[in-house]
Amino acid sequence: MITTPITLDLLRGALDLEQTDRGVLPHRLPAWARKQYDDGQMTMVESQPSGIRLVFSSRATVIELETLPTKRDYVGAPPRPDGVYDVLVDGQLVAQASVPGGDIITIDLTTGSAETRRGEPGTLRFDRLADVPKTVAIWLPHDETTELVALRTDAPVEPVPVTRRVWLHHGSSISHGSNATHPTGTWPALAAAQAGVELVNLGFGGSAFLQPFIARTIRDTPADLISLKLGINIVNTDGLRLRSFTPAVHGLLDTIREGHPDTPLLVISPILCPIHEDTPGPTGWDLSALADGELRFTATGNPEEIPAGKLTLSIIRAELSRIITQRAADDPNLHYLDGRTLYGEPDNAAHPLPDDLHPDAQTHRTMADRFTTHTFTPKGPFTTPVD
Structure with missing residues (x-):
């Protein structure tokens, strides 16, 4: 078996690669950006x-990937399933597997405490592959921090140059892939496959706050297409009022346009989320559900504070639409999509959000289908240019 060093030229979707004491850790933000926050949630989801x-x-014909996963265990909740690795050969899914063990973070949602227990790496083995030239893509678990220890094969490997358009997408946990069951089953991954584009997913669970370091990261990252799904985390944390939300959105767009002045740029408002349509944040854990072994969320804000500037999803959609309409008069490559086009009231009746905040696996596919139809087809903002 040949051991090949894992370097950035073998990785897609990663913006940095950190050397650790046990391997290399892919990051979705560059090192300089990671220095600009001291937040445990962002540190976790970014990795x-x-x-x-x-x-x-x-x-x-044989591929072995040795990895060290970091798993999460929530006190009082059912065990989380192991992260899934998807293996594609020439674009077709041929295998799925998981690595048991690894490091374990035990989180107590009632106290906010967390404890880490170190574990051992594990090895995935894929064999009986055809002895022909082929392109192999191993998608890492979308919601499980994964250190890469070793890549071993029975034949040499070579990097594959990127020849397709690059789509960079930024959003919250829904874009990250919450409640999707495998990494190519998140709605951005599904939409990228349908549209034939290369995905850079900057969806960060619980951490999309219009941060300037994310704006600068997007500005400095090569991309042919950019989309931003904004709003839900602002409500989740009660992080901004209307008076500060509006200039923060303008600032995000201004910074991105410094590096991508003419790139098609689509701003997407939140999908339907009944608990926060007309009730402000913050979002809290439903402790009664947790007592029954379920993870669910609830809105804890007071609607009477809306006149003072508290934000709901309805208010955010209206403001994003206004901002984009205003700016698009001077920026013809700037577009807006109401998130309820991807998941709205009829969908909620048929497929309610399982935890009252995140869509299920089938809804990820529905959202991808609708996004592709709206965005990548003729007259869509990301339509393929004519030579």
């Missing part, structure tokens, strides 16, 4: 490799 995949060409 979860949603959209990151190893891509290489080889005649290998």
Whole structure:
């Protein structure tokens, strides 16, 4: 078996690669950006490799990938399933597997405390592959921090150059892939596959706050298409009032346009979320559900504070629509999409949000289908240019 060093030229969707004491850790934000926050939630979700995949060409019939996952265990809740690795050969899903063990973070939602227990790496083995030249893509678990220890094959591997358009998407936990069951089953991954584009997923669970370091990261990252799904985390944390939300959105767009002045840029408002349509945040854990072993969320804000500037999803949609309409008069490549086009009231009646905040796996597919139809088809903002 040949051991190949894992470097950035074998990874797609990663913006940085950190050397650790046990391997290399892919990151979805560059090192300089990671220095600008001291937040445990962002640190966790940024290191979860949603959209990151190893891509290489080889005649290998056997592939081994040794990894060290970090798993989460919530006190009082059912055990979380192990993260899933999707293996694609020439674009077709041929295998799925998980790595048991690894490090474990035990989180007590009632106290906010967390404790880490170190574990051992595990090895995935994929064999009986055809002895022909092929492109292999191993998608890492979208919601499980994964250190890469070793890549071993029975034939040499080579990086594969990117020839398709690059779509960079930023959003919250729904874009990250919450409640999707495997990494190519998140709605951005599904939409990218349908549209034939290369995905860079900057969806960060619980952490999309219009941060300037994320704006600068998007500004400095090569991309042919950019989308931003904004709003739900602002309500979740009660992080901004209307008076500060509006200039923060303008600032995000201004910074991105410094590096991508003419790139098609789509701003998406939140999908339907009944608990926060007309009730402000913050969002809290439903402790009665937790007592029954369920993870669910509830809105804890007071609607009477809306006149003072508290934000709901209805208010955010109206303001985003106004901002984009205003700016698009001078920026013809700036577009707006109401998130309820992807998931609205009829969908909620048929497929309610399982935890009152995040869609289920089937809804991820529905959202991807609708996004592709709206965005990548003729007259859509991301339509393929004519040569």
